[in-house]
Amino acid sequence: MTFTRRILLRLAGALVAVPLALGAAAEARTVTDSAGRAVEIPDVVTRVFAAGPPAAVLLYAVKPEAMIGWVRQPRPQDLPFLIEAVRNLPTLGQITGAGDVVNVETIVAERPDLILDFGTINDGYVDLANRVQAQTGVPYILIDGSFAATPEALRLVGDILGVPAQGEALAAYFEAALAEVDRVLATVPAEARPRIYMARGATGLQSGTRGSINMAIIERVGAVNVVDSTGGGLVTVSPEQVIAWAPDTILTLDATFAGEVAGRPEWQTVPAVANGRVLLAPDTPFGFLDIPPSLNRIVGLYWSLTKLYPDAASFDLRAKIREFYELFYHVTPTDGQLDVLVR
Amino acid sequence: MSAETSGALGAATAPGAAARDAGTARYLAVLGVLAAVLVVVLIGAATLGPYRLSPAEVVGAVWRRLAGQPVERVVETVLFNIRLPRIATAALVGASLAAAGAAYQSLFRNPLVSPDILGVSTGAGLGAVTAILLSLPVFAIQLFGFVGGVATVLVVMALTGSLRGGNRLLTLVLSGIVVGALASAAISLVKVLADPYDQLPTITFWLLGSLARITSADLRAVLPAVAVGLVPLVLLRWRIGVLSLGDDEARALGIEPSRLRLIVIGAATMVTAAVVAISGVVGWVGLMVPHMGRFLVGPRFDRLLPVSLLAGAVFMVAVDTLARTMAAVEVPLGILTAALGAPLFVALLARGRRVWS
Known part of the structure; x- marks a missing residue:
């Protein structure tokens, strides 16, 4: 990110074409998650580990091609409603919530670009995120899962995953639904x-x-x-x-x-x-x-x-x-x- | 892993038969074999895990690390951030629980005693689940666990002190049972109050024991407390052995039984509370490993303690390796220690009838 680093990258690119592409892919940017944590993530995010079931749904909705596994295996009756590419992904277990606990080594072995969690934000979850991030070296993003904050969550995740248009489209659907709720309730x-x-x-x-x-x-x-x-x-x-x-x-x-x-x-x-x-x-x-x-x-x-x-x-x-x-x-x-x- | 362990233990008894007259020779042989088994188990554990690393890669990485050379980043993460701290912690937890169990069994002159006899694990459990209920950070959960364990034993001691007369040891054990029952009731209350989606799984997982989230920082945090407890046990191992002969015999040899008993209880409590705070409640080890030790070297505490330390470490590292490799997800330790420990225990009981005499 620093000026020196960019110069070095350009020098590398001037010397050989291939290292430029590698260097650009490895370049990082800093985002602020819902807990206010500044997290450095790769510019291009292609593999995401969902920390719990809510995060798995969020990831599937915003960027299904970035999924590397399920937290819980989809049931047979769920499969017709899921795209072909994600139906047979492995079940990896989860970091947060109820159910099977994933082995920390498994996270590293899957080589994710980042870990995404979606849900309640409190000291316990922030601490867990910091620990797993420090231990695995994988950036860990916490997204506020409260229902009212959903539009902000969708736009933030769309931005982090490099699909802002999708995040915006989902947020717009949610806001239209809320407007309809208020119209009916009135x-x-x-x-x-x-x-x-x-x-x-x-x-x-x-x-x-x-x-x-x-x-x-x-x-x-x-x-x-x-x-x-x-x-x-x-x-x-x-x-x-x-x-x-x-x-x-x-x-x-x-x-x-x-x-x-x-x-x-x-x-x-x-x-x-x-x-x-x-x-x-x-x-x-x-x-x-x-x-x-x-x-x-x-x-x-x-x-x-x-x-x-x-x-x-x-x-x-x-x-x-x-x-x-x-x-x-x-x-x-x-x-x-x-x-x-x-x- | 466990096959290797039990095979080596079996082998240890065969040369022991030749040296039955010389108990010391047998003791040293057992120590040597256990130490060798521990090394094998440690190396085996270091090469096993969901992230595939060949033994050569593991040895190479450790060698380069010791030599101060750079190690590939992902290997560095898997080996030095995740796997090795966990293996070291497993060894520490097993050794500590076994030592505390051996000390209590000698102290109470009863082989049915486990480190939880005075409620230390239950108290630690209560502290930890309360912290989980309050959604506190991991360090706070560990601190609450440690403080809860130590505080519970202090309450038991105070209660025993206030009940004058009668058999002191019996009063102590009964107080431990009463306070432990109260603490378990409180744990149940916390479970009822906890959010079943969010907190209850964490609580259940913690009460069954697991090293899934261990980092080297956790290990460093408890080492001083474990040392404070283990060092007196090691230094006083002769006197503790004399104490198990009876109070009058101990006094005849110039040992003040009640003071020594306090020291042993304090030391065993420190050790148990410290490891349970990071591992959760791991059952069976503190009861079973000292039995295995007695089967191998007899009831003398000065011999039982080192053997229990080594055997506890071997058993726990082997069990934890199973816990993290047998399924795609983590298996709680309490389930495995019971499932593996119970048959092993029965086999020991069937083979060694004069273990306690």
Whole structure:
């Protein structure tokens, strides 16, 4: 980066043509990540290691050709919604979050240009990033994964990965979706907003507190989260507690729970179950509401508006989903696939 | 790796048969064989890993490094930033836990005692998971772990001191069980409070023990504490051996049992808390390796301690090498020490009936 170094590079280029190309490729630039860390990265980023599931979705959406592996292996039903080139990438494990922990040597062996993490930013994650970066010598970029900060995250990652137009296009889609959310919510009075319980896991007894990253989208579409504690994370609750909360709508990503809840005695008196308002959100290739808490939730904004405010949501959900899949997942769903996704 | 280890251990017993009368000769032979096995295991561990390096490359890189010559950058990273610090830490953790276990087993004159008898690992676990719950940096997790371990033993000692009369050792052990149970309850509470997506996996992984994230800085941070604990154990190994004969015998030889006991507890606590702070709770080693040691050289503590140190290092380096190579992802140490340790332990029990006598 320094003046001297550029002169040296030019000298090298004047002597031989090949070292110029190598030198340029190896030239670095400094970027500032969401945690305010100044990180030196190569000018051209072609191989990226995703630190956790949210980062894997972000990377796939912004620059799929830079993926070198999956954090978690895609399920068979996810494959039709993923481009050919990434379907058979190896599963490498992850640095952050739940699941298999990657061996630090594996990171080095994959020779990534940088490590990308997308999610909560706190002292623990900053420290982990600094440690892994120091140990492996691979630049480690932290991107703020809070739902509200998504546009900035997309533009920053687009810039870092050398695809600013793609980052901008995705950010614009997100901003348009938010504008639509505000348009719909303006027509729905506060007392008409649903009281929602988000059921996670096969038992449905795991949920998220108000303000947690996993509940961000529910709150953004104006629904009231019945889990009224504000710990900022996932919690396990009892069936009795759910009955006391009396949610009028239950949202879930778990097909087992959605299929069985009507037959489970302890859930019968919950208004949402009694009235058949248990809504199963699509989850291929990634969940519409959560799992992982990443860009995949953006399409969930349109889906939730349609399900929660059917009278006020006047847009074409099919068209919105098709556009999202084309932009973010680089595939065009067939009519048959769309029938399932709008359900 | 483990096949090499057990093979060499088996070989150590064969020449020992000829030298049964001369216990010292057998002891020295065992030490020599264990040291040789440790060297083999260390070299083997250094050449194994997800990033392929041939033995020649490893030896060459180490040689160039010692000679002050430059090493290829990626080899430098894999070998000197990742693999070797981890192997050294594994050796330190294994040796330390085995030494602490041997000291406690002699002190309490009971082979069922492990380094956690006074709640040090559970207390360290409580400190560490609290730091994870607060999303603190790695160094804070380690510090909380160390302080938690030491503090728990201090509470146990204070509790024992306040309960006058009766069998002191029994009171001590019971206090350790009570305080340890409280600490585990607190760990469970932290697990309930933790975010299942974000923090709980880290907590679970930590409680099963792992060296996946070890850096040379971690190793350097705990070395002083481990040394402070190990040096008194080594220097006092004769007296500790006398103590295991009984308090009256010790007094007859001019040793003050209660003071020596305090020193041993303090030293073993320092060692265990320090290594558990960076490795997480690694079970079984502190219970099983001293047993292996007794099987090889008998119950004399002055012989048991060096043998336990070496055997602990061999066992832990071998287990950690498995942990980082057997699957594409990391396997927690606690699972492997139990899965490998339990059958080995049963085999030892079946073969050596007079181990403790």
